[in-house]
Amino acid sequence: MSEAPQPPSGRKSGGRRVGGQAGAQPASGRGGSGSQPASGRGGSGSQPASRRGGAGSQSGSRRGGSQSGSRGGRGRDTGAAGGHRHRTAAEPDTAGDGAYRAGFACFVGRPNAGKSTLTNAIIGQKIAITSNKPQTTRHIIRGVLHRPDGQLVLVDTPGLHRPRTLLGQRLNDLVRDTWSEVDVIGVCFPADEPVGAGDRFISAEIAELKATVIAVVTKVDLVDPATLAQRLIAVSELYDFAEIVPVSAVSGHQVDTLVEVLVRHLPESPQLYPDDVLTEEPEQVLVAELVREAALEGVRDELPHSIAVLVQEMLVEGNLTKVYADVYVERDSQKSIVIGTRGSRLKDVGTRARAQIEALLGTKVYLDLHVRVAKEWQRDPKQLRRLGF
Known part of the structure; x- marks a missing residue:
């Protein structure tokens, strides 16, 4: 198999490729709870590989090969990339020279x-x-x-x-x-x-x-x-x-x-990604970002910068995907804000995030959220590494 060019920033990602239709309604009472995590889950610092079937699969179809020989020696490798299925746009040749x-x-x-x-x-x-x-x-x-x-x-x-x-x-x-x-x-x-x-x-x-x-x-x-x-x-x-x-x-x-x-303004080059790849971002990263987006709604001052989300585990059981995620803040006072009175705000975060995750994955989703304190994590190299930065 020929070597494909490497994406910028030096990161290699397992990627993902997902089909199916979104919009399934979640069962009542899922997600957004402030309860203690179920036993047997890994520690809050670990990030186990996703167990979703088919995630990170690699397509073997690359039109015209995937080796780019004159790209400044960057050697960009997209061979491990997967992603969402994608709608192809029908657009004209913008350069007018017939080149791909x-x-x-x-x-x-x-x-x-x-x-x-x-x-x-x-x-x-x-x-x-x-x-x-x-x-x-x-x-x-x-x-x-x-x-x-x-x-x-x-x-x-x-x-x-x-x-x-x-x-x-x-x-x-x-x-x-x-x-x-x-x-x-x-x-x-x-x-x-x-x-x-x-x-x-x-x-x-x-x-x-x-x-x-x-x-x-x-x-x-x-x-x-x-x-x-x-x-x-x-x-x-x-x-x-x-x-x-x-x-x-x-x-x-x-x-x-x-x-x-x-x-x-792009160079002439063979295709770099298979036809059905929309993004190469790992599934867990996208899910964590959707939870963080929901958590950012309605918060003020320094709290948005202090919120981080780490997906600990994703499990597939039939047409249900179980997502276990931790929402990190830097102080106990921030934890109280994110959870809200009797867990009301965290429940709202879970409801909104779950709808977005279901649209992303095309399955029903059970979302289990817990808020944890990682003191001054934005300034701590060890905490930053644990949270993926």
Whole structure:
């Protein structure tokens, strides 16, 4: 079997490929409990492999082979990648030369610039969680868009920010590792906020990179034409971008145009992922992120940054998937907030998360949540490793 190219950021993932229809209603009373965990489960620091049948399977079909011989020596390996089944978009040849193009593009920008929402809009399915809380994204999420003329591997990254914790430093390092290895960088600037110091800092950093850099002005549905014109001018003065594309992931305005621009700047290459792969992110990571997204709703101040989720175990019993997950906070007072009065808030978190997980997996889900305290985990290297950072 030929060796496939390796995705950026140096991470290899077992990936996943899931079929089936979502929308099954959960049985009453599942999930969201604050009870003690069932005996026999591993310690809170362990992360056992998922026991779901079929997860992480590898497809043997790779059109035109999977070896890319002229990609700067990156040797990107997607051989272990699995993912959601995917709807193929019927789009024209954007470069006009009849060549098949494939490669990696990433969205970067300061926190809350709309990167994850835009990623989901392009891929056509939710693969990255979204929230109005800054620094929601903590993992490199890769989505694959299949077209007749090319394959776009889109990488969503955490927001680049001034770090106050070891976690923040590691997330920034993750962003820099990613943008140094992709073919195209899309720098996101929210149209509803003026260009600021953070935008100028990012623009200065990317000046040293070899990738093609485009500007993506997001959230254009939130501003009037005059304000948008001002933002476009301000963005154009930051850097000599290859192109500037204003978009709205919510309304869909110019999302297709952005895709065409990204694909046009990809190198000629054989297909990198099998046709049915939507994302290579491990199933447990996606499930944990959906729980965290639900837990972020309605919390304030520093608590959003203090929440982490670790899936301890996933078991399949017929058409039911049992998910055992721990929600981590840094202090006892935060634990009380997440649980709520008589467990009411944790139950609400479980209800909302379970609906999203069922849509993701296409099965009924039993969700068992427990809140635990890991003191100052954002600053503790050992705790960060245990939580997957």
